[in-house]
Amino acid sequence: MTITKDIIKRLNKILGDKSVLVSRTDLMSFSYDATSNWQGMPEIVLFPTDIKQISEVLALANENSIPVTVRGAGTNLSGGSIPVSGGIVLCTSRMNRIIEIDAVNFTATVEAGVVLNDFNMELAKQNLFFPPDPQSYLAATMGGCVAENSGGPYGLKYGVFKHYLLGMKAVLATGEIVSLGAKTIKNVTGYDLPLLICGSEGTLAVVAQATIKLLPMPEARQTVLAVFNDVITANAAVSKILSRGVRPAKAELIDNWIIRRIEEAAPLGLPVDAEAILLFELDGAVETVSMEAAKVVELCFNAGATDVREAKDKKEADNFWTARRMGFSAIYGNAPTALAEDVTVPMDKLPELMERIKRIGEKNDVMIVTMGHAGDGNLHPCILTDKKNPEHYARAQKSTQEIFDAALELNGVISGEHGIGLEKRRYLKNAMPPEAIELLKKIKTVFDPRGILNPGKIWE
Amino acid sequence: MITPQMKIDPDRCMKCGFCMSVCPVYHVDHIENHVARGRNVLLRMVRDNELTIEDDYRECLYSCLLCRRCDAVCPANLSPADITLEARNDVVEKKGMSWIQKIIYWGILNRRSLVARFVGLAGLIPGLSSKGGRPLHHLADMASFIPGVLSLPRMSLRPLRKRVSMVTSPPPDVKERGQVAFFPGCIFEFFLPDVGEDTVNSLAKAGFSVVFPEGLNCCGLSVHNAGDFKTSCLLASRNIEALEPYDHVITGCATCGSALKDYHKWFREGDPMAEKAREFSKKVSDFSEFLVKNGFNGGSADHCPTTVTYHDPCHLRLHQGVYLEPREILNSIEGIKYLEMDNADACCGLGGSFSIAHREVSLGIQDKKMESLKKSGAQAVVTSCPGCMLYLAHGIRRYKLPMKVMHISRLTR
Ligand SMILES: Cc1cc2nc3c(=O)[nH]c(=O)nc-3n(C[C@H](O)[C@H](O)[C@H](O)COP(=O)(O)OP(=O)(O)OC[C@H]3O[C@@H](n4cnc5c(N)ncnc54)[C@H](O)[C@@H]3O)c2cc1C
Ligand code: SF4
Ligand code: SF4
Numbered sequence: 070m071t072i073t074k075d076i077i078k079r080l081n082k083i084l085g086d087k088s089v090l091v092s093r094t095d096l097m098s099f100s101y102d103a104t105s106n107w108q109g110m111p112e113i114v115l116f117p118t119d120i121k122q123i124s125e126v127l128a129l130a131n132e133n134s135i136p137v138t139v140r141g142a143g144t145n146l147s148g149g150s151i152p153v154s155g156g157i158v159l160c161t162s163r164m165n166r167i168i169e170i171d172a173v174n175f176t177a178t179v180e181a182g183v184v185l186n187d188f189n190m191e192l193a194k195q196n197l198f199f200p201p202d203p204q205s206y207l208a209a210t211m212g213g214c215v216a217e218n219s220g221g222p223y224g225l226k227y228g229v230f231k232h233y234l235l236g237m238k239a240v241l242a243t244g245e246i247v248s249l250g251a252k253t254i255k256n257v258t259g260y261d262l263p264l265l266i267c268g269s270e271g272t273l274a275v276v277a278q279a280t281i282k283l284l285p286m287p288e289a290r291q292t293v294l295a296v297f298n299d300v301i302t303a304n305a306a307v308s309k310i311l312s313r314g315v316r317p318a319k320a321e322l323i324d325n326w327i328i329r330r331i332e333e334a335a336p337l338g339l340p341v342d343a344e345a346i347l348l349f350e351l352d353g354a355v356e357t358v359s360m361e362a363a364k365v366v367e368l369c370f371n372a373g374a375t376d377v378r379e380a381k382d383k384k385e386a387d388n389f390w391t392a393r394r395m396g397f398s399a400i401y402g403n404a405p406t407a408l409a410e411d412v413t414v415p416m417d418k419l420p421e422l423m424e425r426i427k428r429i430g431e432k433n434d435v436m437i438v439t440m441g442h443a444g445d446g447n448l449h450p451c452i453l454t455d456k457k458n459p460e461h462y463a464r465a466q467k468s469t470q471e472i473f474d475a476a477l478e479l480n481g482v483i484s485g486e487h488g489i490g491l492e493k494r495r496y497l498k499n500a501m502p503p504e505a506i507e508l509l510k511k512i513k514t515v516f517d518p519r520g521i522l523n524p525g526k527i528w529e
Numbered sequence: 530m531i532t533p534q535m536k537i538d539p540d541r542c543m544k545c546g547f548c549m550s551v552c553p554v555y556h557v558d559h560i561e562n563h564v565a566r567g568r569n570v571l572l573r574m575v576r577d578n579e580l581t582i583e584d585d586y587r588e589c590l591y592s593c594l595l596c597r598r599c600d601a602v603c604p605a606n607l608s609p610a611d612i613t614l615e616a617r618n619d620v621v622e623k624k625g626m627s628w629i630q631k632i633i634y635w636g637i638l639n640r641r642s643l644v645a646r647f648v649g650l651a652g653l654i655p656g657l658s659s660k661g662g663r664p665l666h667h668l669a670d671m672a673s674f675i676p677g678v679l680s681l682p683r684m685s686l687r688p689l690r691k692r693v694s695m696v697t698s699p700p701p702d703v704k705e706r707g708q709v710a711f712f713p714g715c716i717f718e719f720f721l722p723d724v725g726e727d728t729v730n731s732l733a734k735a736g737f738s739v740v741f742p743e744g745l746n747c748c749g750l751s752v753h754n755a756g757d758f759k760t761s762c763l764l765a766s767r768n769i770e771a772l773e774p775y776d777h778v779i780t781g782c783a784t785c786g787s788a789l790k791d792y793h794k795w796f797r798e799g800d801p802m803a804e805k806a807r808e809f810s811k812k813v814s815d816f817s818e819f820l821v822k823n824g825f826n827g828g829s830a831d832h833c834p835t836t837v838t839y840h841d842p843c844h845l846r847l848h849q850g851v852y853l854e855p856r857e858i859l860n861s862i863e864g865i866k867y868l869e870m871d872n873a874d875a876c877c878g879l880g881g882s883f884s885i886a887h888r889e890v891s892l893g894i895q896d897k898k899m900e901s902l903k904k905s906g907a908q909a910v911v912t913s914c915p916g917c918m919l920y921l922a923h924g925i926r927r928y929k930l931p932m933k934v935m936h937i938s939r940l941t942r
Contacts, residue, residue, distance in 0.1 A: 090560070092585050093580075093585075094562060094571060094580070094583065094585040094586055094588075094589060095560065095562060095585070097562065097567075097570065097571060097574065097580070098560075098561035098562040098566075098567030098570060098571065099561060101544060101570060102544070103543065103544045103545060103546065105543065105544075116559060142546050142549060143544075143546065143561075144544075144545065144546045160559070162559040163559050184550065186550060205545065205546065207546070207547045207549075207550035207602070208545070208546030208547060208549045208550050209546075334604070334605070334606040335606065394604070395604045397543070397545065397604075398543055398545055398547075398604030398605050399604070400543075401543030401544075401545070401605070402541045402543055402604070402605035402606070402607075403541075405540070407543075
């Protein structure tokens with residue numbers, strides 16, 4: 070027990086007792102995230118409401134070497150927000166003010182706990198657009214997304230969180246409050262520190278506020294659905310489309326098993342007999358969109374699609390995208406344990422990766438289902454298993470390892486968007502040269518000399 | 530195929546957090562075991578004996594409004610509200626109820642008007658009632674009043690039964706189109722009988738002869754939601770029986786309506802009452818649903834405010850899927866202007882005994898509603914649930930808004 074009665078008293082004084090949880094039942098619900106195989110109990114949960122409180126908490130924690138794990142909504146898929154070393158969970162969900170939406174400069178400043186969907190709804194009122202769209206946007210917080218450098222289907226055309234991050238207010242492990250970056254689109258003043266913290270999974274600093282850039286809302290959008298006889302042809306089709314100069318905003322792949330589970334849960338009009346489908350969204354000016362949509366239809370047919378059609382109206386398009394968003398749930402809801410991987414390879418290697426994943430599943434006799442952002446080479450092969458069945462679980466883990474090896478051999482990476490956290494830390498040494506890992510560790514020491522921020526994550 | 534059993538299997542919760550995006554309770558306090566996601570984890574742990582049924586587990590179980598917003602977004606197709614209900618029942622079966630709950634439920638079953646009188650009196654006792662305090666939603670809410678402070682509108686000296694006749698016929702100039710049975714519910718019956726009268730008169734004006742059947746009971750929802758399925762099923766059986774002779778059962782209370790329509794889910798698989806209840810639920814309609822189905826033809830309302838807005842009761846919109854009908858009615862009444870407010874479908878914060886046991890969160894939910902009401906600029910807020918009416922009125926007093934609260938039948942009578 071690192072947290073003494075005296076420390077609890079001091080924390081109560083900083084935050085007020087309504088913002089401090091200590092009962093076992095309350096702590097329990099901050100011990101997990103969206104993965105199905107990790108859990109760790111915090112000793113205390115804190116809900117700061119402003120940056121000053123965060124600063125005082127960190128100063129106290131640092132002084133007493135108490136681990137601090139930041140948590141937004143706890144929707145990450147890597148074990149990132151799980152307090153494996155106990156200590157404090159610092160939950161940002163009550164810091165949820167949108168501080169500024171600047172429609173003239175196309176920027177916004179938000180507190181860390183603002184939920185991405187709530188932010189998008191405010192933007193829509195002003196015809197503004199913030200593209201990064203992790204499929205957990207209904208719950209995920211802006212701070213969590215910065216810390217995970219999240220992205221989603223729009224990544225293909227628009228990039229991910231880091232491409233929009235201009236600046237932030239952060240609190241260092243020692244309690245200092247720092248302003249990093251600026252509100253300008255261009256900025257080369259020293260090292261790009263906001264970018265360093267982006268994707269650092271809560272190990273370098275606590276993000277209290279983020280300033281991001283915005284885009285105008287595209288004038289028009291069109292969704293295209295293409296059906297394929299096998300997953301590999303579907304993946305190859307995406308490459309062909311991109312090489313012809315068409316750049317869809319999204320190009321998503323869903324395989325047959327997942328299509329069926331989605332349709333069982335809620336019929337949304339996906340073709341259940343399709344081995345694989347690709348979902349595209351084209352956006353931009355009205356004329357461009359209709360021209361590009363026609364081109365995608367033609368190119369898909371050329372690439373071997375058995376059926377291709379444009380969504381007939383907004384409602385059908387919304388249904389298709391809802392179905393896509395249901396993907397993860399369809400998987401987790403239908404297997405006791407699911408290992409959702411996040412490998413990413415250069416676009417042209419995608420068909421080969423798919424081929425190898427198929428063989429890995431057959432060889433180890435495990436079910437591997439796949440969906441993902443086919444357009445940017447980021448796949449989510451999910452291995453269906455059961456943690457309570459050690460023999461099966463071992464084969465599932467072996468398959469994970471082999472999928473990682475395959476991705477690395479194809480010049481890819483082991484995580485495209487979910488981060489390393491706990492889930493992938495034992496693979497880090499295969500994915501990064503030792504010198505680079507040393508560099509990570511040195512950077513960590515500079516930011517967090519006592520190692521209190523999210524200890525135990527990223528490397529072993 | 531998702532079976533009913535699968536809908537209440539907490540193992541299928543994959544902790545995606547989508548329920549957190551819609552939960553009124555989580556939006557106020559951000560404590561995760563007060564929303565479906567956290568509760569499901571606790572439930573699993575209790576089931577697997579990793580956690581005992583301590584008081585604060587109970588507290589988590591009862592910190593849910595059972596509003597079913599999460600049911601609508603859950604991608605795993607779970608019904609977290611039903612999961613919570615089952616868990617409450619489990620606690621009640623294992624640990625029993627408090628003596629006060631037992632007395633109240635016995636009273637509701639056997640001496641309803643006596644309990645009502647007692648509740649009414651309790652509302653007048655200084656210390657138990659406070660002027661700006663909380664009104665009671667249901668008689669069963671008594672069960673949780675002990676630690677808190679509550680207030681009620683004065684119980685009406687003449688309950689509804691004494692005010693309307695056994696059968697109210699359409700006015701002489703209106704052709705009779707059929708017969709309906711009216712289900713008043715406790716609040717109309719004992720506390721807001723004038724609104725009950727409006728509902729009966731509106732139905733008569735629309736051409737229906739309205740029967741006020743003998744032998745009706747409390748709808749049972751509060752008892753059911755408290756986890757006492759035995760008592761609630763008894764109440765349900767009695768109501769089904771009393772309403773047996775009628776083809777249409779109409780209620781002006783969204784909460785009662787949602788209960789009556791759900792009775793078939795209350796009985797366990799294989800219980801002969803389940804089938805009977807299923808048939809029964811088909812003949813139940815909400816007041817506005819029934820009027821619109823039968824071609825409500827507008828008309829004019831005198832002495833009414835000129836601008837009105839509408840509050841969607843959770844029990845009507847989310848439980849019964851009825852939200853277009855009341856708006857259709859309001860839009861077709863001459864002389865009033867309908868203004869849709871922001872977040873018309875946001876909860877009022879009452880949630881039965883929730884508002885007593887979780888006062889602060891409940892007021893936090895009410896705050897949001899009051900902001901929307903204020904912004905709407907309407908002179909009156911119309912709704913379809915007497916429970917919401919009481920709580921909206923409470924909020925309006927608290928916020929000192931220049932606004933009236935009305936049941937929709939006031940405009941159609
Ligand atoms: C159904 C589902 C679909 C998903 N789809 C995608 C997807 O398409 N793309 C994608 O990228 N991800 C996806 N994810 C993963 C996850 O939603 C994202 O990683 C998300 O950004 C996490 O946000 P959060 O608020 O839940 O953060 P949390 O899970 O609470 O935290 C994530 C990490 O960030 C740290 N952190 C949180 N807040 C801060 C802060 N203020 N300062 C410093 N560190 C902080 C935490 O310590 C932790 O390490 C999905 C998850 C689910 C459940
Ligand atoms: S939405 Fe459903 S699956 Fe997701 S966390 Fe809530 S209850 Fe679980
Ligand atoms: S039923 Fe309503 S209050 Fe209960 S968890 Fe679901 S959304 Fe929250």
